Amino acid sequence: MTENEAPSRAERAITGIENALATLAALALGAMLLVMVAEVVMRYILSAPLGWTVGFVQDYLMVAVFFLGLSYSYRTGAHVTIDFVYRRQGPRGRLAMALIGDVLSFALFALVFAAGVATTAHAWTLGEIPAPGGGALSWPVWTSHVFVPLGCGVLLLRLAATIAAHRSGPARADLEAGT
Amino acid sequence: MLVASVIVLLFVLLLIRIPVGFAIGITGAVGLWGYGGLPFLTGMLEAASHGPVASYTLSAIPLFVLMAQFVLKSGITDDLFDAARAWVGSVPGGLGVATAGAGALFAAISGSSTAAAATLATTSTDEMKKAGYDMRMASGMVAVVGTLAAMIPPSIILVFYAVLAEQSVGKILVAGFLPGAFVTVALIATQMLLIWRNPALAPRGERHSWAAKLRTLVAAAPVLALFALVTGTVYFGLATPTEAAALGGLGGLLFMVFRKRATRERLRSAALETVNSTVMILMIIFGAYIFGYFLTVTRVTPALVDTVAGLPVPPMAIFALIALMYLVLGFFMDQMAILALTVPVVLPVVEALGLDPIWFGVMVVLIAEIGLVTPPLGLNVFVVARAARQPVEQVFRGAAPFAVAILVVVVLFAAFPDLVLWLPNSMTGD
Amino acid sequence: TPAPVEPGEDGRYTIVLGDSYPVGHPISEHGAEYFMERAEKLSGGRITFEYYPSEQMGAADELIDFTGAGVVDMASVAPAYVPAKLPMSGVADLPGMVSSSCEGALATEALMSEGGVLFEEEFQRYGVRPLVIGLIPSYELMTGSTEVTAPDQAQGMQLRSSGGTIDGVVTSLGASPVSMPAPEMYEAISRGTVDGTVLAPLSALPYRLDEAARHSTLGANLGSFTNTYSISEDVWDGLPADLRDALGTAGRDTTRHLCAALDEENTASRKSLAEGGMVFHRLTGTQRERWAEVTGPAQRQWAEHVESIGRPGSDALDSMHDELERVRDDRE
Ligand code: NA
Ligand code: NA
Numbered sequence: 001m002t003e004n005e006a007p008s009r010a011e012r013a014i015t016g017i018e019n020a021l022a023t024l025a026a027l028a029l030g031a032m033l034l035v036m037v038a039e040v041v042m043r044y045i046l047s048a049p050l051g052w053t054v055g056f057v058q059d060y061l062m063v064a065v066f067f068l069g070l071s072y073s074y075r076t077g078a079h080v081t082i083d084f085v086y087r088r089q090g091p092r093g094r095l096a097m098a099l100i101g102d103v104l105s106f107a108l109f110a111l112v113f114a115a116g117v118a119t120t121a122h123a124w125t126l127g128e129i130p131a132p133g134g135g136a137l138s139w140p141v142w143t144s145h146v147f148v149p150l151g152c153g154v155l156l157l158r159l160a161a162t163i164a165a166h167r168s169g170p171a172r173a174d175l176e177a178g179t
Numbered sequence: 180m181l182v183a184s185v186i187v188l189l190f191v192l193l194l195i196r197i198p199v200g201f202a203i204g205i206t207g208a209v210g211l212w213g214y215g216g217l218p219f220l221t222g223m224l225e226a227a228s229h230g231p232v233a234s235y236t237l238s239a240i241p242l243f244v245l246m247a248q249f250v251l252k253s254g255i256t257d258d259l260f261d262a263a264r265a266w267v268g269s270v271p272g273g274l275g276v277a278t279a280g281a282g283a284l285f286a287a288i289s290g291s292s293t294a295a296a297a298t299l300a301t302t303s304t305d306e307m308k309k310a311g312y313d314m315r316m317a318s319g320m321v322a323v324v325g326t327l328a329a330m331i332p333p334s335i336i337l338v339f340y341a342v343l344a345e346q347s348v349g350k351i352l353v354a355g356f357l358p359g360a361f362v363t364v365a366l367i368a369t370q371m372l373l374i375w376r377n378p379a380l381a382p383r384g385e386r387h388s389w390a391a392k393l394r395t396l397v398a399a400a401p402v403l404a405l406f407a408l409v410t411g412t413v414y415f416g417l418a419t420p421t422e423a424a425a426l427g428g429l430g431g432l433l434f435m436v437f438r439k440r441a442t443r444e445r446l447r448s449a450a451l452e453t454v455n456s457t458v459m460i461l462m463i464i465f466g467a468y469i470f471g472y473f474l475t476v477t478r479v480t481p482a483l484v485d486t487v488a489g490l491p492v493p494p495m496a497i498f499a500l501i502a503l504m505y506l507v508l509g510f511f512m513d514q515m516a517i518l519a520l521t522v523p524v525v526l527p528v529v530e531a532l533g534l535d536p537i538w539f540g541v542m543v544v545l546i547a548e549i550g551l552v553t554p555p556l557g558l559n560v561f562v563v564a565r566a567a568r569q570p571v572e573q574v575f576r577g578a579a580p581f582a583v584a585i586l587v588v589v590v591l592f593a594a595f596p597d598l599v600l601w602l603p604n605s606m607t608g609d
Numbered sequence: 610t611p612a613p614v615e616p617g618e619d620g621r622y623t624i625v626l627g628d629s630y631p632v633g634h635p636i637s638e639h640g641a642e643y644f645m646e647r648a649e650k651l652s653g654g655r656i657t658f659e660y661y662p663s664e665q666m667g668a669a670d671e672l673i674d675f676t677g678a679g680v681v682d683m684a685s686v687a688p689a690y691v692p693a694k695l696p697m698s699g700v701a702d703l704p705g706m707v708s709s710s711c712e713g714a715l716a717t718e719a720l721m722s723e724g725g726v727l728f729e730e731e732f733q734r735y736g737v738r739p740l741v742i743g744l745i746p747s748y749e750l751m752t753g754s755t756e757v758t759a760p761d762q763a764q765g766m767q768l769r770s771s772g773g774t775i776d777g778v779v780t781s782l783g784a785s786p787v788s789m790p791a792p793e794m795y796e797a798i799s800r801g802t803v804d805g806t807v808l809a810p811l812s813a814l815p816y817r818l819d820e821a822a823r824h825s826t827l828g829a830n831l832g833s834f835t836n837t838y839s840i841s842e843d844v845w846d847g848l849p850a851d852l853r854d855a856l857g858t859a860g861r862d863t864t865r866h867l868c869a870a871l872d873e874e875n876t877a878s879r880k881s882l883a884e885g886g887m888v889f890h891r892l893t894g895t896q897r898e899r900w901a902e903v904t905g906p907a908q909r910q911w912a913e914h915v916e917s918i919g920r921p922g923s924d925a926l927d928s929m930h931d932e933l934e935r936v937r938d939d940r941e
């Protein structure tokens with residue numbers, strides 16, 4: 001295996017993980033729709049509201065859509081950028097800008113990742129769980145927090161791969177700008 | 180000064196093409212680090228955890244975007260815009276007028292202006308492009324029209340203000356109606372003015388016969404029915420505004436099914452595009468949370484308010500300065516955070532000046548909404564730019580005349596506060 | 610680990626205090642502000658505060674973490690907002706438990722002090738120490754259009770609930786708890802999306818529920834809301850002993866001042882709501898008994914549910930009853 005092939009193979013693996021997580025995020029979105037429609041139907045027609053929808057949507061589905069879709073959205077260029085300075089740069093300038101952005105983003109999400117690991121571990125070790133009997137789901141709290149390190153972890157891999165690719169040549173930045 | 184250098188850093192990061200949400204988050208983190216050191220920053224990130232996005236209220240954003248995607252992929256928007264063209268197409272900018280009207284209608288169901296902007300942008304900008312509109316103007320208007328959602332009830336932000344300011348929720352919601360109507364008219368007038376000055380901005384459609392008009396109406400009926408259904412479920416108490424978003428999504432899905440467009444591929448693409456839009460918006464909210472936290476701990480806002488309140492000038496001049504402050508805060512912060520940060524400090528000042536708190540709430544929300552379409556941090560503009568595939572700076576420029584129009588409405592209401600107040604004051608009670 | 614508060618050059622300690630209540634809310638005015646004034650005075654000016662109200666420093670359910678992480682030094686911590694972290698500390702919130710704010714706050718204060726079951730089992734695990742306790746008492750059933758004076762009239766209703774113990778109350782009435790964000794409550798009741806809610810008059814007033822709900826019980830005693838102002842243990846341990854004493858005394862003074870104020874404000878809020886058109890139906894002795902029969906089992910059931918997640922719920926419940934008895938005896 002040569003050095004040039006290694007990143008591309010790793011990248012393909014990352015892409016695979018991203019796609020899988022994005023599919024889960026899409027399913028969470030569908031679940032959000034269904035659960036809320038079900039709540040209306042149960043409440044209005046059957047007078048038996050589910051009662052756990054708010055907590056479920058907020059602590060699980062919203063969190064899943066965001067964190068599971070995070071790296072996928074980054075790769076597919078979903079995040080809005082302000083381009084007019086970038087467009088006036090040559091390849092070297094573009095490369096430099098992309099590199100700074102990726103490194104700073106890596107730093108931010110490394111901190112968020114670490115924070116996510118800490119809160120998940122904290123909730124796990126303290127055995128945090130709402131008591132049953134309320135309307136809310138009595139699920140361990142860490143199952144909601146774990147989406148943070150999961151989503152940020154994959155984004156960190158993606159950013160690392162992108163930074164590594166930048167270093168191997170400026171063509172990359174232009175390729176990205178086009179997508 | 181820390182705050183000033185952090186704001187400069189934000190501009191630099193945005194200009195070197197770091198994605199907006201990332202740039203705001205990085206800047207806020209740098210600021211918190213500078214303010215309280217690394218343990219302070221990491222402690223804050225741990226305590227906040229996924230809190231900024233783990234919000235039930237925010238779920239209206241993905242649900243309305245999903246509805247828009249379904250409606251779009253069902254192909255039914257073509258019919259809707261055919262109808263709009265047939266009915267108002269012969270008026271220059273008619274389609275834009277129709278979009279503003281649809282925006283006002285949509286505002287009636289959506290409690291969140293960003294959700295409204297995302298929905299309108301997804302469904303209408305392509306049509307306006309096809310029809311030959313100037314995209315800068317069209318996308319700018321769509322970004323601004325979204326802000327109507329905050330004025331026309333239900334409005335999450337107005338209720339939030341009412342509770343912070345200890346005002347009647349009912350009154351403040353009613354107080355939003357008329358300003359909402361004024362803003363709608365102002366936006367339409369601005370567009371017509373722009374087109375009158377430069378007719379190339381919008382195509383002039385053809386006149387259609389009444390038979391043709393009615394035919395298009397039949398074709399467009401399902402979408403209008405969906406709007407009516409979603410609005411109706413809220414007004415008749417079947418569903419909360421957030422749940423209405425889900426019902427709208429279901430309606431959109433049914434369109435795809437009935438029109439035999441609900442292929443696996445289309446559903447998948449609708450869902451993934453919604454995930455992308457949602458993550459983009461939530462990332463900005465996530466970043467703005469970190470940045471807002473930094474602004475809060477530095478206490479610049481209360482200091483600013485105290486300075487302004489102490490100036491020896493007439494009440495309306497102080498209000499103008501406060502309004503200016505809101506406009507500037509709107510450049511950087513999320514609206515809810517702005518209200519939580521400022522209302523407790525500003526309201527006593529405002530009341531001491533003899534200004535009405537209900538009136539002030541409407542004005543503040545209106546001004547904070549302008550912040551959603553002004554650079555550098557204009558959430559609605561980012562949303563529309565993404566959906567319409569337009570450069571951000573173009574949409575900012577396109578939105579500018581409309582933002583000015585809202586500002587004119589603000590000045591009008593400042594001159595004639597009764598325009599805002601007569602409706603709530605005519606309510607029964609006190 | 611977060612750094613303890615360091616004294617400034619002038620030897621003063623500055624404590625960052627955050628809470629989730631809007632300025633002017635009775636808990637803010639008679640709790641946080643009274644406490645700060647008291648502590649500054651008792652410490653001879655050696656303790657000063659930076660106060661951030663209205664969730665500026667974190668959401669109601671996150672402030673306990675912000676305090677534990679050392680981002681703020683002291684904050685409002687309410688068990689109802691963090692049921693997974695403090696499942697037992699809301700024991701005073703149970704229906705039929707306390708008859709006034711003062712009684713409830715004093716009993717809770719004992720359980721949340723060192724050696725008390727709630728401090729040892731819960732607050733300590735999160736590195737925070739309650740100094741001020743405040744209870745909003747007397748939750749009532751407020752309904753949009755149907756008059757309710759007997760519990761069976763609430764059967765089958767859909768009631769907006771803030772979750773936790775209130776969910777249990779609603780369920781014990783044979784009604785269904787509906788969760789929705791507080792800002793949506795007003796419109797949901799006025800449009801009939803839900804039939805009503807279970808809330809204290811004091812908490813209903815900021816949302817002007819008198820404009821949305823026509824009827825309310827008076828004397829159903831369906832629950833309370835416990836709030837604390839808790840200081841980070843790291844900050845506490847880093848303070849000189851005399852300043853800890855000053856803070857402790859200021860806290861106890863505030864608890865007593867606050868409970869009287871909350872009882873008064875709750876009554877005043879009820880009057881404002883009544884002036885706004887909400888009709889309060891005062892329950893007779895026999896009517897009250899019927900409510901107590903329905904909500905009584907809710908207390909034991911709560912203890913069982915808490916036991917099921919491995920926490921000493923029965924212990925907490927029994928201690929609470931003992932403390933309440935002690936407080937009632939003391940006050941006679
Ligand atoms: Na609205
Ligand atoms: Na802005």
